[in-house]
Amino acid sequence: MTTMKDIAKVLGLNESTVSRALNNHPYVRPETREKVMEAARRMNYRPNTLARSLATSRSYVVGLVISNIANLFFAEVTKGIEEVADAHGYSVILCDTGRNPAKELKYLDLLARRQVDGIIFMSGRLPAHVVAAIKQQSCPVVTISRDGTRHGIPTVRINNRAEAAKATRYLINLGHRRIGFISGQLDDAESGLPRLEGYRAALEESGIEFDPAIVQEGDFRMESGMRACARIMQAAPRPTAIFAANDEMAIGAMKTLSQLGFKVPADVAVIGFDDTAFATVVTPPLTTIAQPLRMLGTSAMEMLLKLMAGQRLAEIETVLECQLVVRASCGGTGL
Amino acid sequence: MTTMKDIAKVLGLNESTVSRALNNHPYVRPETREKVMEAARRMNYRPNTLARSLATSRSYVVGLVISNIANLFFAEVTKGIEEVADAHGYSVILCDTGRNPAKELKYLDLLARRQVDGIIFMSGRLPAHVVAAIKQQSCPVVTISRDGTRHGIPTVRINNRAEAAKATRYLINLGHRRIGFISGQLDDAESGLPRLEGYRAALEESGIEFDPAIVQEGDFRMESGMRACARIMQAAPRPTAIFAANDEMAIGAMKTLSQLGFKVPADVAVIGFDDTAFATVVTPPLTTIAQPLRMLGTSAMEMLLKLMAGQRLAEIETVLECQLVVRASCGGTGL
DNA sequence: ACTTAGTCTGCAAGCGCTTGCAGAAAGCTG
DNA sequence: CAGCTTTCTGCAAGCGCTTGCAGACTAAGT
Known part of the structure; x- marks a missing residue:
């Protein structure tokens, strides 16, 4: 794997200059930037996200704690989450708890170790110890369709x-x-x-x-x-x-x-x-x-994005409206 | 966040000793190990996986590239994958391509940057440029229900x-x-x-x-x-x-x-x-x-585990058997 | 011509962890 | 008790990247 150091060496530059060139830092001369870019391309350079995250304390990863991915309900919400996460440069780690409370805690801990920037929690109830585990996370957490609000946890849900x-x-x-x-x-x-x-x-x-x-x-x-x-x-x-x-x-x-x-x-x-x-x-x-369903996911992820950006939420809770979909099982089309 | 350095300082030990104690290295005196463990507990220490991965070049993360998580078929397979991944200490990053070939390539690149240890690919066909992208990954890749075998890519599928x-x-x-x-x-x-x-x-x-x-x-x-x-x-x-x-x-x-x-x-x-x-x-x-479905996932993940452990596969391809499930839509129960 | 501001690059430290090497201490052997 | 092996701990370098600081050099303002 080629690293910044390699590029720097080849071009007779310092590693830090290479870094700045690659990250569009303003103070780097256009021609050096171009040289760096070119060399990076030529040498097939791929930045190491891990190293970057370690240095910046931003992993651009979010954790999704979910009851059961094989359930259409959750799968659909997940789709929404992944969609906006990706659109903003975040990756999502999938944590399927199978409704096992022990696993919920385990995953919460795991995600913390993995230095995720945020967590979406959509599994099981919120008993005191889970709430406690959520509260002591150093990253923001939002819940979906959970009674998070009463514990001060941002939530998106329906009425x-x-x-x-x-x-x-x-x-x-x-x-x-x-x-x-x-x-x-x-x-x-x-x-x-x-x-x-x-x-x-x-x-x-x-x-x-x-x-x-x-x-x-x-x-x-x-x-x-x-x-x-x-x-x-x-x-x-x-x-x-x-x-x-x-x-x-x-x-x-x-x-x-x-x-x-x-x-x-x-x-x-x-x-x-x-x-x-x-x-x-x-x-x-x-x-x-x-x-x-999809929007439950997108809204939650958008909420999380705000929180991760350090913004305060106007409302700690987002309530989404449902639609009555009339098909055939009730006969008439109603009013 | 408390780090190893913090623990070391508190106990008057060297960081490296703390590391060894925490990782069950044999050459560490039982009482120091115990002291370290105790301090870690007391100080609420959580190892930083990112740092560890950077040092060891093992991330214990696998990438899952999939067509559409909201599709029951894929969701079920995903469940299987997550299950055995978790059982072996791996986390899975979910990459939903929506069958968009450009996204397939993008995700392959993204996963490489994230230094995943392995990839399971289950999205779209395998045109030449995707095969190329797979081949140049530095981590093992296995495909599910894809014609990977003919390109020398380990595969699990049905007949x-x-x-x-x-x-x-x-x-x-x-x-x-x-x-x-x-x-x-x-x-x-x-x-x-x-x-x-x-x-x-x-x-x-x-x-x-x-x-x-x-x-x-x-x-x-x-x-x-x-x-x-x-x-x-x-x-x-x-x-x-x-x-x-x-x-x-x-x-x-x-x-x-x-x-x-x-x-x-x-x-x-x-x-x-x-x-x-x-x-x-x-x-x-x-x-x-x-x-x-579930087993398609578990088998693929097990295959990947072997590859990540550096083992060679006995067979590059695993073919799973299907079961005829007789319900009511054909009337009689057959033979 | 002389300060001042602005642009560009390098140096070095640091993110939190691992690990080879070396030295100290302790335990054996004959 | 000399010499050897084994157990334990510390030192220091390194994983690949970022970033504050400082110095050099250019452009501009008076």
Whole structure:
């Protein structure tokens, strides 16, 4: 590998001049700069980022701590992050925790050792010890869809409560009065619980009474949606619509409905939440609340860029709006 | 940040002794080692990986160059890679090219500057200039599902031809004689073309004549599967089964079939290829050739580990076996 | 002609760590 | 106890780059 020293030696210059030439320092004579550039090209010079980082204390690397890259939801967000990171000269180190809290801590430590300039955290809850680990990082950290804000950690998220209400209201406006709900884990204060609250709030708004018999807890996975739906359909009177707290459970519900001989949307309307790629693949295509997945990533990375540049954030939290995407699973197009 | 020098100063030792103590060098007195460890803990010492890498010329970072992380296929492979990388102390830098050839080259260069110890390349074709860029890397490179082998680049892949034949044979054994095929891009010599060849080979084996009217080219995306299927179903006699070169196109085909009023599998059996998460989500669940996605990743990473350790590979290429996963889209369970 | 400001380059130290070499101390052997 | 090996620690150089400082030289202002 050729180094700056090599170039300097060949040209009879000092290493520091070479450095300045290569880095567009103003005070370097145009012809020496050109000579240096030319030599660099000719000698196939590639700057050693490690050395540079060591000298400047800027690595231009960010860490991404994520639950599961094989999950469409996270993969999509990751795409957004990588995109703007790259556009600004940053590389991203991928840390997949598999929801293992021990790994979350381990990765946080690892990233610190690797001298990353910033971290995006999107894995698991934020128990005290994780918050502590985040706080003691010497680089900025932003969380996505986590309750970071209450701990003073910059966050980008959606308003789960409001968006769930939006979905419910859509069904109500379609004429449904008996609406089942399949929730996520209710001990999940970030997306599980608030979506249920939004559902309840929308019902209340319209004077529809809440019936626990047609709300069932799931775990955001398809199978749990199937089971929950089966329980819900035993209630009398049966619901004419089902709102699932994410697409996978909605799809599970559709499967169960079809097994039970119900047609979607003719007999039962189904609406989901997230708008991952699954929503378009299933038949009928799923009407759903579209989280701006990609934008969750880009916004978080942009936030991080500001922080890494030493700027203060105008708002510690960015709340993104979701879009109701009407496909076929609820029939009519609504209002 | 506390450094080794700090620890050394506090304990009245030399930096080098601290280094050796921390790195389990044999020649260091147990009590000094213990003192160092204790001080490191107390002072909250975190080794600076960058500095270490600079001194040792080992970064313990690998680069992953990939087409699109938001694609389930790649995401799943990535998961496998990250898993074994982490287990061996390596971090992975994610490089999403979006199939942009310019970005492929850019990332290859970037990774070299970042002094990665190895690269896994899984993006686009391998035209001469990319091969050249790979060859001139000073670290080992392995490709996944690319025709790297012919250029002497270590590769892990599946036997697309044989696996496609397996799928076709399955349909034949189910009694189908009129089998449509939706191919990938035929200029894709790695997975597009060979799957068609496998299809043809299996037909020939059974003395079924190849009918171009019922094989249509797609581009591996759902919409292309829909269009291709529509064309295929115009042929007379109509096929009783369709083999699509990947799951997404198979699902597209199922959509079209259902629009045309055909039942799957009663009227037309459908089989896919890949076994991404889509296959289980769709109704009926898709029978498909399951690529060992995760293992493609783990094998590639293991291969890379060997190379990075300076070992020679017994085989420059690893060919993984696929599994036929029988679900409902072809009806019967076969033989 | 003389200061002053501005442009260009080199020197040297430093980023935080590793490692070969050498010397000191301790443990063996005969 | 001389001589040898083994264990332990320090010294110093080095990984490849950046950057403050100072000196040299040029251009300009009075």
